Amino acid sequence: MKRIGFILAGLGLSLCSFAQGVELDEEYIELDTTEVALPDSMEILVSDSTEVYPESMEADLNTLLTNWYMQQYAVVDNSCLENSVNVDYPDSVYIRKLSQLPTVIEMPYNSVVRRYIDMYVQRRRALVENLLGLSTYYMPIFEEALEREGLPLELKYLPIIESALRPDATSRAGAAGLWQFMVKTGKSMGLEVNSLVDERRDPIKSSAMAARYLKDLYGIYHDWALAIASYNCGPGNVSKAIRRSGGKTDYWEIYPYLPRETRGYVPAFIAVNYVMNYYNDHNICPVLTRRPLLTDTVQVTRRVHLKQISDVLQIPIEEIRSLNPQYRRDIIPGNIRPYALILPSQQVYAYIEAQDDIFAHDAELYAQRTSVEPAGIAPGTMVYHKVRKGETLSKIAQKYGVSVSNLRAWNNLSKSSYLRIGQRLAVSSKGAKKSSSTAVAASLAKSKSGSSASKYHTVRKGESLWTISQKYKGISAEDIKRENNLKGNAIRPGQRLKIPAA
Known part of the structure; x- marks a missing residue:
């Protein structure tokens, strides 16, 4: 499958600690409150102190310019950055702009949403600039996964809140990847997570699973705000908030009963949708790329x-x-x-x-060994053998590479002594024959030393048989041709050539 886009992965952005399915048992506590007006004139009480900003908003961009992909592909317009000044708008403008977004999901405005917008367009402008650059690569992946499940495409902005578009993001809670799946949730959705492979970090597979998960959550509540909230804190916590509110099923009405970080999750989602669509109106300069x-x-x-x-x-x-x-x-x-x-x-x-x-x-x-034999008994070591049915002194002595007379001496046995099943015999390895594993190891060592005369050379760009031969004393280009059965002088980068012994 071919993908065309820009990639600036691993920008050094901080992570978000959101995770699915973490059921919190947080009791609602009465706090000092301020009024927040919704567009439809409904008023709710929200406390400023209940807001928890995503970790991705606190991104450290100090190492951005030393990032490998930034050095290879990014173009930062310093003149634009120096001259960019935020433009502040009245509430009516934000309400109008949000209402004009072509979305299925409701995008209401209030003072909580405004604070998140201000955070992005004022204090975290550099973060937004880099998110815009990253989005040119990742958004098509997200859109394809969401389209496949028939979901609203505006959900593609959730990973900005979750991970700041970093596939290597790992939260303090253990959530990982662009969509910040917990191990349990990821595995339940069919993602492979083990010591070598973590498909939560795979942009394509994790996006497919995130779309399925969001679809399942919407199937529970039939409300996108509640589905998005439950993506953050788990459906159990959202259902608990609904019960505590007396059965209300509107996100803004159950707002005070939700876990602290979830109270800011939907407002952050609305703010990100605004910023990613109207960044030009705030003079934010997106990071560009030199070439796709x-x-x-x-x-x-x-x-x-x-x-x-x-x-x-x-x-x-x-x-x-x-x-x-x-x-x-x-x-x-x-x-x-x-x-x-x-x-x-x-x-x-x-x-x-x-x-x-x-x-x-x-x-x-x-190489990874698939089988290995343990080493033989170290000389002078005394071990004990438990006599089994049918064993004789001769068989036991042969097994350990010792003589029958020594076996008798170590155990004070006379020639007329009989062995009994279960009897423990002392066996010293002093003077014992090499075990089969020791012999195998010696054989391998001998084989390795015998083949040490042969060397291999991986052809690099610009090299010829002659330049390669000059790197090995006493070897000519003809020697290399003959050793590798080459008919001509043509070689290719990456080709592995055997270098004969001088």
Whole structure:
């Protein structure tokens, strides 16, 4: 599947600690309140002190310009940033602009929503600038997943609140990925989470599961504000708030009964929809990109380390990691089942052609043993053997590589002594023969030393047989051709050549 877009993954933004299904048992406490007027003249009581801003709003952008993708693709218009000044509008303008958004989900305005808008367009302008740059890559992925489930496309802005569009985001509560799934929720939705693979961080798979989850939540309440709130704190807490309110089913009416962080979640969602559509009206300059990154997907059917791919294809490993954030330890366990690998599209054919070279590159370094024999008994160690039915001194002595006479001496046995089942015999390994595992290890060592004369060289861009031969003393270009059965002098980057012994 080919995707065309811009990617600026891993911008160093802070994370959001929201997580699904975390059932809180927070009792409603009466607090000092201020009135918040809704557009339909309904008034509710909301306390300023009950608001909890998402962690993504507190993003640290100090390391932004040193980020690999920012260096490769981002263009920051410093003149625009220096001259950008926020424009403040009266409430009536915000009400009008929100009402003009082409959304299915209701976007009401009040003082709580206004505070979130102000947070984004005033104090967190740099964050919005970078979110706009990231959105050119991620929004098409989100829209495709939402469209597949028949959901409102404005839900695509939820990951901005959840993770600041960082697939590697992990909250203090343990939620991870763009959509901030908890492990339990992710697994229940069919996402794989283990030591090597965390599909909560996979932009495509996690978006598909998030859309399904949101659809299920809407099926419970048939109200998008309540569904969005339950995405944050779990349906149990929303249902609890409904009960405490006396059975009311309007988000703004059950507002005081919701967990603290959820009280700000829907207002933040409304604010993000406003900011991502009207950023120009506040003189916010989006981060642009020098050129688009075209990507394509291949299936990996063998265990491979991302460094092996990086070395052979000459792709920075940071780029492969950013495109494939679901591989937690840089290992693709393709030996278990096929896994997707996203690469720049111009490298896909190079990968297919060089697969054998990739898997062979530093194979010993990344190999995982499937079986291993323990070492034999250390010399001078006294062990004990429990006699089993049918065993004789001769068989036991042969098993441990000792003599029958020594076995008798260590256990004070005479020639006329009989063995009984369950009897414990002391056995010393002093003077014992090498165990089979020791012999195997010696054989492997001998084999390894015997093959040490052969070396391998991975061809890099611009190299020829002659330049490669100059790197190995006593080796000519003809020697390399002969060793690798080459008919001509043509070689390709990533090709693995055997270097003969000098």
